[in-house]
Amino acid sequence: MKEAGIGMVVVLLLLLFLSRPLAADDAYSEYSCNGTSGHYTARDAFGANLERLTAALPADASAAPSLFASATVGTGPDTVFGLALCRGDITDARACSGCLDDAFRKLRGLCAGIRDATFYQDLCTLRYSGEDFPARPDDNGPVINAMDVNGSTYAGWDSRNATSRSTFLSLVGTLFSEMSMYGAYNSTARRFATAAMYVNPTLPTVYGLAQCTPALSPAQCWHCFQGLEALNRQWYDGREGGRILGVRCNFRYEAYQFFAGSPVVKIGFSDAPQSSPTAKGSNGSNHKMILIIVLCVSISVLCSLLVGCLLLIIRRVRKGGGKTKLPHLQPHSRSSSKTEEALKLWKIEESSSEFTLYDFPKLAAATDDFSEDNRLGRGGFGPVYKGTLPDGTEVAVKRLSAQSGQGLVEFKNEIQLIAKLQHTNLVKLLGCCVQEEEKMLVYEYLPNRSLDFFIFDQERGPSLGWKKRRHIIEGIAQGLLYLHKHSRVRIIHRDLKASNILLDGDLNPKISDFGMARIFGSNMTEANTNRVVGTYGYMAPEYASEGIFSVKSDVFSFGVLLLEIVSGKRNSGHQHYGEFVNLLGYAWQMWMEGRGLELVEPTLGECGEVASIMRCIKVALLCVQDSATDRPTMTEATAMLGNHGVPLPDPRRPPHFDLRVNSGDDDDDDEEEGGSGQDVVRAGSHFTGSCSTNDVTISTIQEGR
Template sequence: MVVVLPCLLFLFLTSPLASAAAYSEYSCNGTTGNYTASDAFGANLARLTTALPIDASISPSLYASVAIGAAPDRVFGLALCRGDITEASTCSSCLNDAIRQLRVLCGGDRDATFYHDLCTLRYSGDDFLARPDDNSPVINAMDMNASTYAAWDSRNATSRSFFLSLVGTLFGEMSMYGAFNSTQRRFASAAMYINAQLPTVYGLAQCTPDLSPGQCWHCFQGLQEQTRQWYDGREGGRILGVRCNIRYEGYQFYHGMTDVSIGFTGSSSTTGSNGSKHRKTLIIVLCVSITVFCSMLVGCLLLIRRLRKGGGKTKLEQGHSRSSSKTEEALKLWKIEESSSEFTLYDFPELAAATDNFSDGNKLGRGGFGPVYKGVLPDGTEVAVKRLAAQSGQGLVEFKNEIQLIAKLQHTNLVKLLGCCVQEEEKMLVYEYMPNTSLDFFIFDQERGPLLNWRKRRHIIEGIAQGLLYLHKHSRVRIIHRDMKASNILLDRDLNPKISDFGMARIFGSNMTEANTNRVVGTYGYMAPEYASEGIFSVKSDVFSFGVLLLEIVSGKRNSGHGQHYGDFVNLLGHAWQLWREGRAFELVDPTLGVRNELTSIMRCIKVALLCVQDNANDRPTMTEATAMLGNDGVPLPDPRRPPHFHLRVTSDDEDEDGVGGSGVRTRSSTHFTGGSCSTNDMTISTIEEGR
């Protein structure tokens, strides 16, 4: 005890949590002019600096913005305390200290900003409050002398590129939570554990609470881009702006619970326990250097631990071998071969550990196949695991179909199937993880919709077109997807689209033009009329679904849904056609796009969409033609013919403008669905009734 207690005390005093000095940085801008304490600006500033700390500390969000006085001596101010602070006195003390230091550091400058570990404060004669997208002044902390950020973990990462990717994942998760899930504070804390060789990384991200979710997300995106530019291989860092800031460290620097936990492989793993493990390891290392006795003891403990770990690893490898063998046997039984060496046969314990035993916290959603979970493999790779629902006969068909098809496909706009697992009743597919979820998550949401401007939506449209063109023409086998819809378009970290869910897909022979099935599968609202009513499908079926997608992307509205009407029409197709006929197609455009200078491009996209959803399949372009139409603005386009369901109005009129009554094949396409509800969100599997 005489030896150990001084060792523990020495370690605690030298640990990062105990010794790290509070970080502070400031910015003075004299270009906006100067003031004196006796002039009007100085008097207004004195009132503002008195009010700001009080207003912020009594606010539930610990945030305040104030404007005092009249032009040209009006003063604008903003104060924000860190999201994990719970005491008003702590917030007030930090802001008052920031004001005192700015008076000394910036003198008579009319624009000054102070950053502290626990708070941010800015005042200016310029109305920066009216510009929520203005995050300046941003401090490039990465270029500063190390002595100015003593609270940072100054150790170099063992693998710079790998660690940067981890930091990118951490920031991405924090940004999404902070912008969309955080209610009052626009704040998120996170912890990411990978393995014993890499440190647990802790982070926080915060926006000023007056920003909308979309503005907050855009602000975080800007900081993440700066992180990629400035990253210098450290295990800790921060980028600070007035409107938002992000920080990461190799130790837990924030207080309270963690909002987002990434990569924890067991229910007993918590941020606190991981931080404790790091401190214990450091204690052992220091004690070894003090006494021979501690060295011998620690050596024995490490040896025992290594032996146990080795035994566990051997068991895991044996288990993996057995499971992989079972998976291989099942694939052979189903006459499915591995497509390449990149296709991995996973074992059940590995995927269970990666998904925290398929916990609800890792659940991404649920489809007709079964639930989908986010997982982190031992090497840090993020994956999405589709787990076949128990006793799902239809799901098993889709499981086999997806392995047979997508494992053989390689294209930047198709989601990548990494491998599968078959063990007893468990059947799982493992995909690359898409951090920005699916297209419908953005375009049908009023808050997230503005995050996709027309340039990004055009990029997504072009990517979907290229993916479909590959399936129809350039892959080793021609494939009809049969379930193209917004929720099956996944978006990666850079918002690149990837077509997913090939459980319904069918291989098409090179000489085939169309095929017929008695089992119609897919989603109502996206189905071509000949497929929905007669079970006839072809490449033109996917073209029809692509056209529906185009109209949804342009308008930000679903084609059809429960109780959803568009004027006189029950779906978006009829509404779009009517607006086009009347020369009012611009009324279809999502108002959040707000890009009049892009109207010509948008109108061309609407026309291509109407060409793709024409009632007669022979009138629709192929994906080769549709892609060319979208990519070449100088090529004239033919006039589209009416889409199906045009006559399906809310009114009782039995005839459409062309004089065709309501008893045609197109009406039967909606009455042939039997059982269950039809929704644009959920996959429906329906059977055509023979003889109707």
């Protein structure tokens, strides 16, 4: 026992020795001096307060378990606000305080007399300002992101070019996806993660580190990381290493290990060489010998621990009758260890007790080995199959396509979100499977397929009368209202469309496909992304053109969906509507001319339903207004649909209203989908011919509003 204790001390000393090169790895630095924030002198109140901050902040940060500190010194207009963060893998408090002391010293010289300054080094980040920036983590909405309020975000690259730019960027994307999920939801005081990914001997092993300030919530940290990833894709110039640095969060990746300790997240190492990669700067036979000794001792200790743990697990399993449960995940069937490991890695721990971890053979048997006869359809994620479990439960199995990097992101996103969502108008995710290269999501099976299967089909459409369509509209509205306001976390769906509204046996609607959804902070109003996802025709204009999304983006999609449900026509496609290229422009024109009823599917309802249908059209037009600020929230839209006695404001025109069909366009496209603009008018005339509109008020809106 004494010898074992000595051995562990030796191991710790050797590991500390090996981590020494890290302390010297501070060659990279960036700084920002924001002269617009004003100036100070060493003798004024701001200068005195900055001196006090300089003396206290490095010590506070290095003494904190999170290696993070923020401070406020002074009062009134001369208050100084400061923020300091050291890299999460630092184990020596002196290295942290030393880096921050050096950062203060350099900033005092580089930004002399300027009240707002930021400094980045490899081991620490520092900012001070006369503005209360720590209290505004959501400033610069798009990138809460990495940027501080002045947008001082920096990118740095190594000198070595990657062998294949696109391949290496793809590796970095996969690495960062895994690492950022762990870092954002890491339960330790330091909100960071380190990672390594091995693919094959022809490609370099990629190492990464991502970190947020602990002041951010997990959801804010996750969004901040997404901003970094977008910037990296935008700025990437083909090098084998790089970093994006911001006050709120930062990340770095290299083709060598640059951080201390073993990576927390490991990808692909089951097929990797058995020798452990060394840190940059490790050379010489003495260093290699030390590394071999450390590995031997570490492996011996690890094997002893594993054997002990294995014996303990066997003993507990025997006592418990062979049943084991993953904390917070209580599978109803034997679960794959691969699935458990993946969910632990992705920090998914809040699924309901009904969430099941499936084995691949069980799902293969349920779908008749994923036969074409059981295939329900295919989306960007991959094919969907109908399956029947041994207990007779019918399920829909969504199978991730091989080599689908984006599908993997959506796969994890959907599991992460579904753990927090429970509503009658949201499709229920029953469980998942992760085994080797196979990744699958298992949903409740809904026999009536999706809404587009009915409303855009001439034969099936008449089976959905207005009462059923109104019931579907109300259900969709309730589901969106839950996502935006009443769920545990606020969700922006970003891909609401007819094909993502599934119908159960009683034609109750259920919103599906949360692969592209985003968690929204409770105090956020909008966010920005460089990766615009969704479906053309349903996208709000500010999202399609600028990547800006908010709850109003979903409201716009909801408005498009209402018009499609009422008219039985797609917003965009191969057909034209009169002189317009989409349904929105045509609907606005008809409403402005007092001919709104000409929009309505001719088979809908009785005369008594006219008022309800017209109100629905007006709510739809309010939802698709060009300006997001003019659109109602889902709370308001739901109230508008339900309170028929309350007058509605007049809508403003939708986006792209000026896009018209050129004179002389051929008519083949008009007829391809079953009707031209003239067909729509005739259908509307047929509907209104036998119904009185005395109880319907249609406002004529002045053009140009």
